[in-house]
Amino acid sequence: NTASESSYKNIDQILLDEEGQPLINRAIQGTYPPGSTFKIVVAAAGLENKIIDENFTVEDTGVLRVGDFSFSNWYFTQYGKTDGEVNVVKAIKRSNDIFFYKLGELVGVDKLSVFAEKFGLGQTLGIDLDGEAKGLVPSRSWKEKTIGEQWFLGDTYHYGIGQGFLLVTPLQVNAWTQVIANGGTLYQPHLLKSSKFKVQSSKLLSEKTLSLIRQGMVESCSPGGVAWPLFELKVKGKLLTVACKTGTAEHGGKESLPHAWITLFAPADNPQIVVTVLSESSGEGSNIAAPIAKKILEYYFIQR
Numbered sequence: 001n002t003a004s005e006s007s008y009k010n011i012d013q014i015l016l017d018e019e020g021q022p023l024i025n026r027a028i029q030g031t032y033p034p035g036s037t038f039k040i041v042v043a044a045a046g047l048e049n050k051i052i053d054e055n056f057t058v059e060d061t062g063v064l065r066v067g068d069f070s071f072s073n074w075y076f077t078q079y080g081k082t083d084g085e086v087n088v089v090k091a092i093k094r095s096n097d098i099f100f101y102k103l104g105e106l107v108g109v110d111k112l113s114v115f116a117e118k119f120g121l122g123q124t125l126g127i128d129l130d131g132e133a134k135g136l137v138p139s140r141s142w143k144e145k146t147i148g149e150q151w152f153l154g155d156t157y158h159y160g161i162g163q164g165f166l167l168v169t170p171l172q173v174n175a176w177t178q179v180i181a182n183g184g185t186l187y188q189p190h191l192l193k194s195s196k197f198k199v200q201s202s203k204l205l206s207e208k209t210l211s212l213i214r215q216g217m218v219e220s221c222s223p224g225g226v227a228w229p230l231f232e233l234k235v236k237g238k239l240l241t242v243a244c245k246t247g248t249a250e251h252g253g254k255e256s257l258p259h260a261w262i263t264l265f266a267p268a269d270n271p272q273i274v275v276t277v278l279s280e281s282s283g284e285g286s287n288i289a290a291p292i293a294k295k296i297l298e299y300y301f302i303q304r
Contacts (some may be wrong), residue, residue, distance in 0.1 A: 031167040032278065035249030035285065036095045037261045038162030040213060041176055043088050045115040046103045047209040054212055057085045058099045064157070071157045074248070092216025093225045095246060097161050104160020107153055112159065113139045118204055119176040120186055121168055122220045125200070127189040130245040135172060138165035163250060173263050174276040179204055180213055181242070181265035181274055217243035217267050227262065229290040235301040242297070243268040246285035257281045260288035266297055273300050 008022075024030060046052040060083040062076030072097060075081055083094050091099035104112065116122065122137030138159065140151040158164030171189060179186050184205040189199040205213075221242040222228040233240045247261030260279040265271040275288040275296050 014256075022027070025129070025131065026278070027170045028127060028129055028257060028281075030278075031133050031135045031169055032259055032280075033164070033249040033251055034162040034168045034173055035247030035259065035261055036097075036100075036162055037173050037177075037245050037247035037263050037285075038166065038168075039092060039095065039100050039160075040180060040217070040245055040263075041119055041121075042100055042103055042107065042112065042160055042162075043092060043117055043213055043216070044205055044209055045107050045112050047088065047212060048115070048205060049107065049111060051106050052088060052103065054089070054208075054282075057087045058091075058096075058102050060084060060086050060096055060098045062098070064098060066153050066157075069154055071097070071101055071154070088212055089183060089216040089219065091243065092213065093219035093222075095220070095226050098159075101157040102160075104156050105153065107160075109156050109159060110139055113137045114119055114123040114145040116166075118186075118201060118202060119172075119179060121166075121172055121176075125171060125175055125189050126198075127171060128191055132171070133169050135169055136165060136167040162247060170276050170278045173261070173278075174274055177265060177276060178262040178274050180210060180217070181271040183207075184210060214243055214268065217264070219247055220244050220246070221264070226286050227264075227290045228286055229294050230264075230297075231296065233297065235298065240266055240297065240301060242266045243271075244290075246290060248284045248286075248293070251281075257283055260285045262286075262293045264293055264297075273297070276289040 062073055062082045064071045083096050086096045086099045116137050121135055123134050124132045143149060143151050155164055159166060185202045186200040188200055219225050219246040221227045223231050227244050227246050230242050233242060242264050244262055244264035249259040259283045262285050263276040265274045275293050277292045279288045280289045
């Protein structure tokens with residue numbers, strides 16, 4: 001295939017493009033709200049702090065109201081439907097906002113932020129490239145100092161679904177997905193294949209927590225879940241079981257399309273590859289990011 005003609009006619013156009021910003025390495029320098037991909041971390045925080053277990057459930061009411069403000073689940077907003085009783089596995093499978101609003105409230109902003117930092121958020125991971133961004137992990141004190149306002153329950157609800165003040169790099173999303181895939185270890189990312197891996201943190205999660213989150217991620221990529229392009233994915237005639245979490249992250253005003261995310265590993269029972277896709281200002285994660293991830297998986301397992 002021949003390359004398409006560049007929209008840039010000279011180097012000056014590249015350097016002066018403040019909107020497209022083509023020279024930014026988005027994987028390590030771009031910071032974004034992670035949307036529902038962050039529900040992996042919230043679920044882990046609730047389970048590891050023994051705030052919830054596999055038997056804990058929340059009734060999906062479609063909408064939560066706090067004073068004059070309402071916080072809805074995407075399924076209710078789009079289809080007028082609810083998911084009924086939701087436990088942590090089903091919450092990940094269905095990306096249920098009501099569950100994670102309530103779980104964020106139970107965990108609390110400060111405890112959630114401490115846990116997020118254990119996953120490498122709010123700091124550089126140390127990849128061997130210049131310019132890695134830290135992102136932002138909010139807290140009560142941060143908001144009071146930076147914005148001059150107290151932390152509200154609505155802020156916690158937004159935080160619980162990966163919105164609000166939280167900012168991450170795609171590399172950080174990939175890193176916390178690796179933690180689930182590899183059994184609880186956060187590694188320093190490195191560009192070249194090597195037998196030497198520098199461990200940042202180990203034994204971050206119990207086997208029980210890992211098992212529940214993995215189950216939810218597998219079901220998210222299976223019929224009844226939300227990542228429809230990855231349902232019953234076959235490579236070389238065999239079913240490839242994928243563990244994934246989509247995200248649709250709002251930003252800017254109502255006129256802006258959301259960022260589309262998906263983060264996954266495959267095969268789910270013996271991971272070989274971790275893929276994180278971000279498509280800026282493009283739509284829903286399941287509709288936009290998941291088909292891209294599918295092409296990557298097909299290339300990795302079939303064509304390479």
